[in-house]
Amino acid sequence: xxxxxxxxILALSTALPAAADTIRVGMSGGxxxxxxxxxxxLQGFEVDFMNAIGAETGDEIEFVTMSFSxxxxxxxxxxxxxVANQITVTPEREAKFxxxxxxxxxxxxxxxxxxxxxxxxxxxxxxxxxxxxxxxxNYEELLQNLPYADEIDIRTYESNIAQDTxxxxxxxxxxxxxxxxxxxxxxxxxxALAGAPFDEIRNAxxxxxxxxxxxxxxxxxAAIATLSENGKxxxxxxxxxxxxxxxxxxx
Amino acid sequence: xxxxxxxxxxxxxxxxxxxxxxxxxxxxxxxxxxxxLSALLAIVRVLKLPVIDRLxxxxxxxxxxxxxxxxxxxxxxxxxxxxxxxxxxxGVTAAIIxxxxxxxxxxxxxxxxxxxxxxxxxxxxxxxxxxxQGQLLRRIILPQAARTAAPTLMNYFIDMIKGTSxxxxxxxxxxxxxxxxxxxxxxxYLEAFLVVALLYWAIVELLTVGQRRMEQYxxxxxxx
Numbered sequence: 001x002x003x004x005x006x007x008x009i010l011a012l013s014t015a016l017p018a019a020a021d022t023i024r025v026g027m028s029g030g031x032x033x034x035x036x037x038x039x040x041x042l043q044g045f046e047v048d049f050m051n052a053i054g055a056e057t058g059d060e061i062e063f064v065t066m067s068f069s070x071x072x073x074x075x076x077x078x079x080x081x082x083v084a085n086q087i088t089v090t091p092e093r094e095a096k097f098x099x100x101x102x103x104x105x106x107x108x109x110x111x112x113x114x115x116x117x118x119x120x121x122x123x124x125x126x127x128x129x130x131x132x133x134x135x136x137x138n139y140e141e142l143l144q145n146l147p148y149a150d151e152i153d154i155r156t157y158e159s160n161i162a163q164d165t166x167x168x169x170x171x172x173x174x175x176x177x178x179x180x181x182x183x184x185x186x187x188x189x190x191x192a193l194a195g196a197p198f199d200e201i202r203n204a205x206x207x208x209x210x211x212x213x214x215x216x217x218x219x220x221x222a223a224i225a226t227l228s229e230n231g232k233x234x235x236x237x238x239x240x241x242x243x244x245x246x247x248x249x250x251x
Numbered sequence: 252x253x254x255x256x257x258x259x260x261x262x263x264x265x266x267x268x269x270x271x272x273x274x275x276x277x278x279x280x281x282x283x284x285x286x287x288l289s290a291l292l293a294i295v296r297v298l299k300l301p302v303i304d305r306l307x308x309x310x311x312x313x314x315x316x317x318x319x320x321x322x323x324x325x326x327x328x329x330x331x332x333x334x335x336x337x338x339x340x341x342g343v344t345a346a347i348i349x350x351x352x353x354x355x356x357x358x359x360x361x362x363x364x365x366x367x368x369x370x371x372x373x374x375x376x377x378x379x380x381x382x383x384q385g386q387l388l389r390r391i392i393l394p395q396a397a398r399t400a401a402p403t404l405m406n407y408f409i410d411m412i413k414g415t416s417x418x419x420x421x422x423x424x425x426x427x428x429x430x431x432x433x434x435x436x437x438x439x440y441l442e443a444f445l446v447v448a449l450l451y452w453a454i455v456e457l458l459t460v461g462q463r464r465m466e467q468y469x470x471x472x473x474x475x
Contacts, residue, residue, distance in 0.1 A: 026422070029432035036436035040266045040429065043436075065432065066342070066422035073328035074422060078338045159431065163440050187438035 022060045023216065025050050026080035029065035030159060033182050033240045034086055045240040046084040049103065052232055056223035069136050069158060075206060081216060082205045086176060088138040089202050097206035098213055100220050103233065105248050107197025108142050109177040113165055114190035120172055122195025127151045129171040132161040139174040142199055166190055176201060178245050202248075260442045263433060267446055270426045271454065277343060277425070278412040281350035285411075286404070288351065289358035294388060296363050307359075314356035320417055323349040327421050342421035350414055354407050361403040365396035398469040405462045409455050426450065 027035040027046055035044040042063055054061035064080050074080045075097070086106075089099050110131075112120045120129065123146060130153040133139040143154050157164065161173040166189040175183075177197040184191050205220060207213035227233045233246040295307045314322065327345045331337040340348075369392050377387040419428030426447050434443035 028435075029424070029428075030435035032435050032438075037429070037432035038436045039262070040269065040433075042432070064422050065424055065428065067420045067428070067431070070324075070328070070420045070422060073324070077328050077331040078335075079422065160440060162438070183438075189438060 021058070022062050023050075023054065023057075023082065023220075024062045024064055024080040026064045026066065026071045026074050026083045027085045028068040028071065030068065031085060031179065032186065034179060035065075035084070045236060046086070048236045048239070049233075050084050052227055052236065053220055053223045056226055057219045059219070067158065068134060072136065075208065078208065081213070082207050082220075084205060086179070086203045087206055089204050090138050090141070092141075093206060096209065098209050098217050100205040100207070100217055101224055102202035102204045102248075103224055103228075104178070104203040104237075104245050106176045106178050106201045106203060106245055108139055108174055108199045108201060109180040109197050110172050110174055110194040111162070111165065111180045111184070111191050112172045112194045113168060114192045116171070117192040117194045120194045123198045124148075125194075126172060129153065130155055132157050132164055132170040132173040134159070134161060134175070137175075138201075143174060162187065162189055162191060176203075178241050178243070182241060255445070256439055256442050259437065259439055260446050263430075263443060263446045264450075266433065267426050267429055267450055270424070270429050271450065273343075273423070274412065274415045274425050275454075277346055277350065277415045277418065277423075278408065281347050281354065281411055282408050284347070284351040285355045285358055285407075288355040289362055290393070292355060292359035293362035293366060296359065297366050298384065311356045311359055314353050315360075319349065319353045319414055320420065322353055323417055323421060342418060342423040345421050346415065346418040346423055350411055353414070354411055358400075358404060358407050361407075362396060362400050365400035366392055368399055369395050401466060401469055402462070405458070405465075409458065412454060412458075413451060 029035050033044050035046045050061050071083045127148050132155050135156040135158050165173045207217040234244045237244045237246050292307050295303050377391050416427035418425050430443045430447040434440045
């Protein structure tokens with residue numbers, strides 16, 4: 001408690017840029033099981049992953065949590081160095097940022113209120129339905145790209161898409177397959193997977209497209225390669241997700 | 252119908268309470284700055300100082316006319332694109348600056364109202380004994396205006412405390428941010444948000460007791 005105030009005062013008086021050997025990692029802290037908090041302790045797949053990277057590269061890892069909608073802005077304005085929040089590689093994002101190699105391979109998943117999974121059994125049955133997606137996530141775009149997108153009532157949310165689907169305010173939500181399955185398993189919410197994942201997704205760490213960002217990306221890439229070879233990546237994946245999602249689906 | 256998970260809520264209380272100092276720190280510092288700034292703005296408006304008066308009018312119009320969240324995003328994520336040094340301003344500082352500017356605009360208007368509420372005869376009386384405008388404001392007008400404005404200013408302070416919950420969008424984990432992160436892991440949204448709501452409520456209730464005391468104190472001089 002006292003520490004928070006001290007940090008705040010300190011931060012006020014010495015607002016200096018971080019040293020070069022610190023990677024400031026932004027995350028929402030609100031995306032179970034990748035990043036969430038229990039009894040005030042930040043944890044999850046992304047936390048273990050970034051700490052393992054730091055151990056490899058020798059960089060200090062500093063976690064910065066903020067609501068999801070602020071993360072990309074914070075990366076762009078240089079307040080953080082990367083975002084570890086299952087950021088999917090898209091052409092638009094690649095035009096703006098440089099990405100590390102993917103560390104999670106996944107698919108988009110339709111999730112419905114338990115009992116509705118026979119009625120809504122995949123993306124094609126979303127016609128004429130309301131579908132929730134997280135604001136700023138790539139699933140909105142993914143839905144927009146469906147040939148019948150104009151027949152879907154896509155609703156963007158700041159948070160709590162699972163809750164609103166369980167409450168019946170929307171017919172479904174779309175999120176990645178891995179955390180959807182985990183959410184259904186761990187949460188008390190009455191939800192069910194609707195059909196198979198409908199798109200391949202590669203998730204990676206974005207860095208700013210400048211000297212410093214590229215150098216950091218190269219360091220991190222080397223570390224990801226090592227962690228992939230020595231099995232550490234698989235270990236982290238199985239710890240949080242029960243499955244290994246760190247290898248390409250096709251292989 | 253599922254019952255509330257009381258045990259979980261109980262465990263969550265100390266976690267969220269740990270963030271109260273940060274919330275109060277942001278609100279108190281902002282209020283301190285806002286009181287000073289809004290008093291200055293109000294005086295400029297009352298005295299109708301040439302040129303500055305127009306600038307202050309634009310300032311008040313902008314900060315009353317746009318949402319606090321928009322101002323915070325503009326300031327924190329937008330302006331650093333123009334001025335790179337602004338990247339060094341951290342979330343707590345940015346939240347304090349945002350709250351200060353936003354609420355100064357409102358408070359300036361209620362202080363202006365309070366100043367203008369002081370009877371015109373007192374201005375004339377003070378002028379007749381040779382007081383300068385500065386003395387007149389400081390000794391006669393502002394003490395009376397403070398008393399009139401106190402309840403409204405307290406309202407703004409309460410709003411400010413609640414406004415700090417937007418700081419999470421700037422990367423400051425305060426009470427609301429902490430609750431959101433806890434709820435993400437437990438999925439007990441109702442419980443988590445209820446704990447935060449009750450704690451905000453408790454803080455504001457405590458302040459209301461303080462407000463009653465303060466009003467009694469300020470009212471002493473004119474007690475009837």
